Amino acid sequence: MKHYIGASNPMREQFNPQASYVAEHFSWSFADGVGTITLNRPDRKNPLTFQSYSELRDFFYALRFATDVKAIVVTGAGGNFCSGGDVHEIIGPLTTMTMPELLEFTRMTGDLVKAMRACPQPVLGAIDGICAGAGAMMALACDMRYGTEATKTAFLFTRVGLAGADMGACALLPRMIGQGRASELLFTGRAMTAHEGLAWGFFNDLYESADLLANVQATARALADGPTFAHGMTKTMLSQEWSMTIEQAIEAEAQAQAICMQTEDFRRAYEAFAAKQKPVFQGD
Structure with missing residues (x-):
């Protein structure tokens, strides 16, 4: 049985971790107490859309009530994590919106980070390849992050003429890697290499791309077996x-x-x- 998730879906009553939930651009699987969310738009490096933002937000809020789910892994399909907001499906339309509409959108994106941090389960990121913009913020919202040699993490909001202050970046990133390093990344928008991320404490460990998901899921299962x-x-x-x-x-x-x-x-x-x-x- 498949359930389609939308913003109005009353998931508190019907969330079943054993079901195959299919949203617009991510999928869900569950085994041994560990749920895996896979951003699944590999042809575009898994960008987010208005719909997928709201679906992910609602899904993470629903996970607060999923007592069978003991740990969560977030990953991306096709060798990349997430390229951020889709240029044509999000950034283009944003240039035509009114201020109230823009504020509604920016609050929704921040609500995704709040939902990830509000669910009681440990959230582990398995982050390969491109991890940019809103994707970098999803990674930052995880409790632990694991990357590969190919992982490039960029808080590239200034590249599109916006402030580095997005989805909680100015609060979360300095606490993770320090004020000076966070300032550099948020002002310049440059990509942080995997080895910089490991040395600075952004990543907990690095794995080969072929082994990344299995290793992170094993770590999640160990947490799921704990108290x-x-x-x-x-x-x-x-x-x-x-x-x-x-x-x-x-x-x-x-x-x-x-x-x-x-x-x-x-x-x-x-x-x-x-x-x-x-x-x-x-x-x-």
């Missing part, structure tokens, strides 16, 4: 503590950890340790 309620807490705290003082963060973590100590996974870990066995976590 997934606690993983969700870790993701929440990593986000929330940006705006806290050290004192506030320590108190927030004390409360978060006390909550995790009430889970069955915490009890299972202790009992397995006492029995000299490996714990089998269930996410509750």
